[in-house]
Amino acid sequence: MSHQSNTGITALVDTRFKKTALAVFIATNVGMVAVPASLASYGASQGWTVSQIAFYSSIGFVVNEVFLFGSAACLGKPIVILITAEIKRLFKQNTNNKKGRKSDNQ
Known part of the structure; x- marks a missing residue:
């Protein structure tokens, strides 16, 4: 029997809850760029003002960060x-x- 600690990702993510938290963590890392950019492009196509685009993009970014920190705390x-x-x-x-x-x- 080996006394080395198994710290690979599969050993650390061993429950369904942690697998879900890992998926959310990865998605929110991508979302840090994707959410504000997609909201800005959507807002531009809908004729939103610059202040509306900035407002909705910042709200999207904050929501994304809440999920990021929540999933990091769970992991x-x-x-x-x-x-x-x-x-x-x-x-x-x-x-x-x-x-x-x-x-x-x-």
Whole structure:
């Protein structure tokens, strides 16, 4: 029997509640950009004023943040650290790939 702690995402998200919280956490991370942008484009297509677009976009952003913090609280610190480290790794990997492509084109 191994005495190593199993801290993978599948070991930490072991209940239906935590799986739902993880899905909400991921969706709200995407929603930080998608919700205000989609509300702004929808408002522009409906002829809203700039102040209306700003108001509804800010309300959408705040609601998104409430769900983000709520799901993070349900998941707990180990899962949030694991997920944020993975997201940072993905973005760092993408920026390194873009830098490599620019030097190849020169």
